Amino acid sequence: MFESLLNLPSDPFLEFDRMQRELQQAFANVGRPGSIRAVASGTFPAINLGSTPEAIEVYAFAPGIDPASLEVHLDRGLLSISGERSSARPDTGGERLSVYANERFTGRFKRTVSLTEDADPNQVEAHYQDGVLHIRVARQQAMQPKRISIQ
Numbered sequence: 001m002f003e004s005l006l007n008l009p010s011d012p013f014l015e016f017d018r019m020q021r022e023l024q025q026a027f028a029n030v031g032r033p034g035s036i037r038a039v040a041s042g043t044f045p046a047i048n049l050g051s052t053p054e055a056i057e058v059y060a061f062a063p064g065i066d067p068a069s070l071e072v073h074l075d076r077g078l079l080s081i082s083g084e085r086s087s088a089r090p091d092t093g094g095e096r097l098s099v100y101a102n103e104r105f106t107g108r109f110k111r112t113v114s115l116t117e118d119a120d121p122n123q124v125e126a127h128y129q130d131g132v133l134h135i136r137v138a139r140q141q142a143m144q145p146k147r148i149s150i151q
Contacts (some may be wrong), residue, residue: 053139058079060135
């Protein structure tokens, strides 16, 4: 009856980590982010956003998309990435297809990111390679800090 109490895990931190992952999976469909800065699970494309003193760097992970179907817009400090990923299901010629797992996002998507006010809309570069869309938005020169020499 109390045998489970006698089988304590050898590392309690690993057990807490396992329980946390199970709880995150159980509540993943609620549609809420896991943290303040995160977005809901399954949001596509996943992005990394960072900055250097010269530019704002955005990496959107969107494998399997034709670069011609991607659109990037920058308007009033909002960077929008939109496009469409077609279905990878095979054409069965009218036969019934049973799907056991469908984890890959298909369809139209749009992600919008708010940039800092020093982003220069006239100096934007976008490159798509190996499923990663890299967008570089230069910072305005007038907004960059300058060293003042003392005489």
